[in-house]
Amino acid sequence: MSVARNGAGPGPGAIALTGGLAAMAAIAALSLLGVDQRGPLLILAILAFWAASWRLTVSLAAIEPRGRAGRVALQVLIPIVFGVSLLFLWELVVRALQVPIVLLPAPSDIGVRIANSLPILWVDFVQTFLKAVVAGYVIGCASGFAVAVLVDRSSFLKRGLLPVGNLVSALPIVGVAPIMVMWFGFDWPSKAAVVVVMTFFPMLVNTVAGLSAAGAMERDLMRTYAAGPWQSLLKLRLPAAMPFIFNALKINSTLALIGAIVAEFFGTPIVGMGFRISAEIGRMNTDMVWAEIAVAALAGSLTYGILSVIERITTFWHPSYRKG
Amino acid sequence: MEKSTAAPAPVIEARNLDLVFETADTPVHALKGIDLTVNSGEFVSFIGPSGCGKTTLLRVIADLEQPTGGSISVNGMTPDQARQARAYGYVFQAAALYPWRTIEKNVALPLEIMGFDRAERKRRIDGNLELVGLAGFGRKYPWQLSGGMQQRASIARALCFDPDLLLMDEPFGALDEIVRDHLNEELLKLWAKTRKTVVFVTHSIPEAVFLSTRIVVMSPRPGRIHEIIDCDLGPDRPLDIRDTPEFLAIAHRVREGLRAGHGYD
Amino acid sequence: MTPPSTPIAEPGAAIGYAGPLRRLGRRMRDGRTVPVLTVVLAILAIWYLAAIGMNWATETVKLERAGEAYGVPDTVAATWSAERPVLPAPHQIVVEIWNSTVGVKPSSPRSLLYHAWVTLSSTLLGFLIGTALGVLLAVGILNSRTLDKSLMPWIIASQTIPILAIAPMVIVVLNSVGVTGLLPKAIISTYLSFFPVAVGMVKGLRSPDAMLIDLMHTYSATRRQTLVKLRWPASMPFLFTSMKVAVAAALVGAIVGELPTGAVAGLGARLLAGSYYGQTIQIWSALVAAAIMAGVLVWLIGLGEKASLKRMGARP
Numbered sequence: 001m002s003v004a005r006n007g008a009g010p011g012p013g014a015i016a017l018t019g020g021l022a023a024m025a026a027i028a029a030l031s032l033l034g035v036d037q038r039g040p041l042l043i044l045a046i047l048a049f050w051a052a053s054w055r056l057t058v059s060l061a062a063i064e065p066r067g068r069a070g071r072v073a074l075q076v077l078i079p080i081v082f083g084v085s086l087l088f089l090w091e092l093v094v095r096a097l098q099v100p101i102v103l104l105p106a107p108s109d110i111g112v113r114i115a116n117s118l119p120i121l122w123v124d125f126v127q128t129f130l131k132a133v134v135a136g137y138v139i140g141c142a143s144g145f146a147v148a149v150l151v152d153r154s155s156f157l158k159r160g161l162l163p164v165g166n167l168v169s170a171l172p173i174v175g176v177a178p179i180m181v182m183w184f185g186f187d188w189p190s191k192a193a194v195v196v197v198m199t200f201f202p203m204l205v206n207t208v209a210g211l212s213a214a215g216a217m218e219r220d221l222m223r224t225y226a227a228g229p230w231q232s233l234l235k236l237r238l239p240a241a242m243p244f245i246f247n248a249l250k251i252n253s254t255l256a257l258i259g260a261i262v263a264e265f266f267g268t269p270i271v272g273m274g275f276r277i278s279a280e281i282g283r284m285n286t287d288m289v290w291a292e293i294a295v296a297a298l299a300g301s302l303t304y305g306i307l308s309v310i311e312r313i314t315t316f317w318h319p320s321y322r323k324g
Numbered sequence: 325m326e327k328s329t330a331a332p333a334p335v336i337e338a339r340n341l342d343l344v345f346e347t348a349d350t351p352v353h354a355l356k357g358i359d360l361t362v363n364s365g366e367f368v369s370f371i372g373p374s375g376c377g378k379t380t381l382l383r384v385i386a387d388l389e390q391p392t393g394g395s396i397s398v399n400g401m402t403p404d405q406a407r408q409a410r411a412y413g414y415v416f417q418a419a420a421l422y423p424w425r426t427i428e429k430n431v432a433l434p435l436e437i438m439g440f441d442r443a444e445r446k447r448r449i450d451g452n453l454e455l456v457g458l459a460g461f462g463r464k465y466p467w468q469l470s471g472g473m474q475q476r477a478s479i480a481r482a483l484c485f486d487p488d489l490l491l492m493d494e495p496f497g498a499l500d501e502i503v504r505d506h507l508n509e510e511l512l513k514l515w516a517k518t519r520k521t522v523v524f525v526t527h528s529i530p531e532a533v534f535l536s537t538r539i540v541v542m543s544p545r546p547g548r549i550h551e552i553i554d555c556d557l558g559p560d561r562p563l564d565i566r567d568t569p570e571f572l573a574i575a576h577r578v579r580e581g582l583r584a585g586h587g588y589d
Numbered sequence: 590m591t592p593p594s595t596p597i598a599e600p601g602a603a604i605g606y607a608g609p610l611r612r613l614g615r616r617m618r619d620g621r622t623v624p625v626l627t628v629v630l631a632i633l634a635i636w637y638l639a640a641i642g643m644n645w646a647t648e649t650v651k652l653e654r655a656g657e658a659y660g661v662p663d664t665v666a667a668t669w670s671a672e673r674p675v676l677p678a679p680h681q682i683v684v685e686i687w688n689s690t691v692g693v694k695p696s697s698p699r700s701l702l703y704h705a706w707v708t709l710s711s712t713l714l715g716f717l718i719g720t721a722l723g724v725l726l727a728v729g730i731l732n733s734r735t736l737d738k739s740l741m742p743w744i745i746a747s748q749t750i751p752i753l754a755i756a757p758m759v760i761v762v763l764n765s766v767g768v769t770g771l772l773p774k775a776i777i778s779t780y781l782s783f784f785p786v787a788v789g790m791v792k793g794l795r796s797p798d799a800m801l802i803d804l805m806h807t808y809s810a811t812r813r814q815t816l817v818k819l820r821w822p823a824s825m826p827f828l829f830t831s832m833k834v835a836v837a838a839a840l841v842g843a844i845v846g847e848l849p850t851g852a853v854a855g856l857g858a859r860l861l862a863g864s865y866y867g868q869t870i871q872i873w874s875a876l877v878a879a880a881i882m883a884g885v886l887v888w889l890i891g892l893g894e895k896a897s898l899k900r901m902g903a904r905p
Contacts, residue, residue: 061739078738079738081739082739103765157628160626160627164625170833170837171879172837172841172879175875175876175879178864179873217418220414221414222437224414235436240422242424253749254751257751258751258752261753262753262754266848266860266864277754278757278849289758293754293755293758296751297749297751300749301746303749315424
């Protein structure tokens with residue numbers, strides 16, 4: 001069904017056709033489910049939907065985009081088409097096979113639950129993200145950075161701390177959660193403490209690596225200017241370290257969220273995303289669990305996205321951005 | 325060449341300079357017994373094969389390496405004092421421009437460090453960019469410029485704080501022949517105009533003979549001076565001078581010196 | 590005519606020459622063992638001091654209640670041997686680990702080795718499956734343009750999502766359909782180790798220089814030959830790096846997987862039990878055991894990395 005036109009990939013006609021077929025199959029399946037018809041017709045409709053939407057994705061992927069705008073548009077469109085068709089398939093299969101909600105809720109169920117539980121979701125978000133994650137992330141990253149700048153002056157300390165820091169980054173640090181609860185109490189400060197420990201070491205290791213990233217020639221240049229150590233730090237080594245620092249900041253944003261949520265599995269007052277997840281699991285309300293996870297996923301990807309944008313603005317000069 | 329009655333102190337004076345690198349297995353005798361005097365206004369080239377110590381010697385002058393024996397003075401001071409006094413500008417083999425700064429800001433870098441005020445910085449940046457032929461490219465980023473232009477920016481950066489001594493480590497080595505010829509001409513004009521003392525490391529014989537008033541031929545293992553050749557081709561040197569017999573004679577001497585000192589193992 | 594190199598007997602020849610002892614000293618000074626040892630010793634020292642500081646209040650209260658006269662050395666000794674300390678001293682943790690590994694039968698539920706094995710088994714199972722799947726998917730993404738453009742963005746995006754939060758749900762849901770024990774935890778570990786390996790291998794399989802791929806074209810090599818002879822060896826460094834991340838993630842996944850159902854076996858269960866009953870030293874010993882396990886696993890992968898890179902002629 002993909003008709004290559006002038007080597008530019010399938011033409012718009014073919015794409016519209018497959019898209020239309022997929023939509024029609026989806027509507028057919030949904031209406032069959034609506035009137036509770038679960039026979040072979042339904043199976044056919046679902047298969048037709050999957051085939052058509054896969055075909056659509058393949059055709060879109062085969063397009064050779066012209067110009068930058070086209071390329072960016074496709075980069076966003078194809079995963080979205082893929083994701084949306086997966087979501088639809090999920091919905092259709094769950095409804096068709098009448099999968100119990102405790103096993104796997106349909107996306108529509110989750111959506112309804114989100115809509116109905118916005119206040120609870122918000123309170124949990126405030127407790128976990130706005131308090132524990134943000135506080136822990138800021139303190140952890142800032143202290144990791146500060147220690148790295150101090151350690152950087154001594155080659156001896158660098159060689160000693162770097163292997164230790166690398167090792168600690170591989171350890172299951174989340175396990176310190178019960179200890180933090182013992183030290184800082186049940187509430188969000190103990191979760192923030194876990195986040196601090198989790199984000200400290202990646203930041204330390206990456207900043208130290210970044211501060212050494214400035215080339216030997218550039219450092220010699222600073223020496224010929226008889227620049228002081230702080231001048232050299234501010235004007236050369238810190239800007240050169242930015243790609244590494246942002247790498248750590250992005251990794252840490254995910255680690256912070258994971259740390260705060262999992263730390264709450266170990267015990268927390270009756271509010272918080274981790275608490276909600278473990279509590280609702282106990283009650284077998286999987287749709288609420290999925291709702292919380294959806295909120296966490298949204299928070300995680302938004303933070304990561306914002307950090308990536310800031311990274312691009314600060315490190316626009318790095319070769320990795322200039323390769324087209 | 326005028327000779328004043330009271331000979332001015334040499335800009336660089338090295339006596340029996342020695343430098344041994346300690347490596348993991350055997351020590352490397354990078355410089356041995358270097359005796360060299362460079363006077364003000366000269367253009368001195370160091371030429372030799374790899375490993376002869378020419379870059380090392382330049383770095384010792386710049387206080388980027390420390391000698392293990394002998395003595396060296398720059399402007400009558402130790403290299404460290406000379407460095408603290410910002411006595412020289414250094415140009416590397418690569419442009420070493422900071423990619424997060426525009427060309428203007430790159431040239432401003434030493435001026436910022438040395439504490440010039442904003443108006444003075446602007447004046448010097450504009451002046452030096454004009455001098456190297458990069459007027460109007462100040463707002464560009466280094467990667468937007470060709471290799472030759474980047475190197476010119478690097479030279480402007482080395483000149484902007486007005487040092488009397490210019491140390492250049494194979495600055496045109498990475499460029500193609502045509503650009504290289506062009507930059508050689510420009511450098512010569514610059515030198516004639518500013519009358520700075522230039523120490524220039526190269527492994528290109530025509531380049532050394534074209535640019536210099538004196539050529540220091542070095543040989544490796546251990547790094548030492550094989551011969552110092554006077555290059556008296558006069559101050560006006562168009563590119564055509566490279567085909568004249570005088571030029572070829574000096575180039576021949578240099579080549580012979582290199583061959584004698586090299587010793588193929 | 591080769592110029593003579595500096596003979597040993599010439600004056601000045603000894604400059605820079607160092608005897609074997611001095612060279613060892615120099616290697617030690619410039620190497621990594623001495624700094625790392627110093628840092629570790631410093632950490633231990635700070636730990637002991639912190640133990641004094643943090644246990645001071647509770648221990649002084651206890652000594653007061655005991656009624657006898659006591660001095661500072663007694664308090665210090667007490668802070669280092671408390672039964673339920675706020676911060677146990679390192680030797681207390683070592684003793685506890687010793688007691689629960691060597692002092693108990695390995696098959697008994699009080700043995701740390703038993704719990705460690707429970708966690709390790711699901712970690713390893715999940716890690717191996719996850720790595721295999723990750724590599725398979727990477728090869729698939731390499732060969733299918735559609736997968737590359739539709740699935741890969743989601744895989745990359747999923748690294749920003751706290752997947753570990755799903756762990757309890759997976760356990761509970763699988764338990765409710767009768768899948769219990771090792772398998773649900775292994776599934777979580779699989780899931781967590783799959784992503785780093787997939788992302789790393791895609792990068793690795795695409796890492797060879799364009800020149801080398803062109804060379805394969807000139808040999809009319811099939812896609813499979815290019816994969817086996819060029820892309821796979823070139824991706825080894827990426828594979829090992831992502832395997833180190835994956836094994837650490839798999840371990841965390843196994844531990845977190847033991848939390849929700851109130852499991853009674855595994856290091857995570859032991860952590861939870863310790864926190865419920867206030868057994869501080871037990872918590873710390875489980876944590877240290879988990880840390881040792883993580884360190885050993887990563888080190889083993891590092892060994893594999895060195896061995897395989899050496900066979901491929903990489904520079905040491």
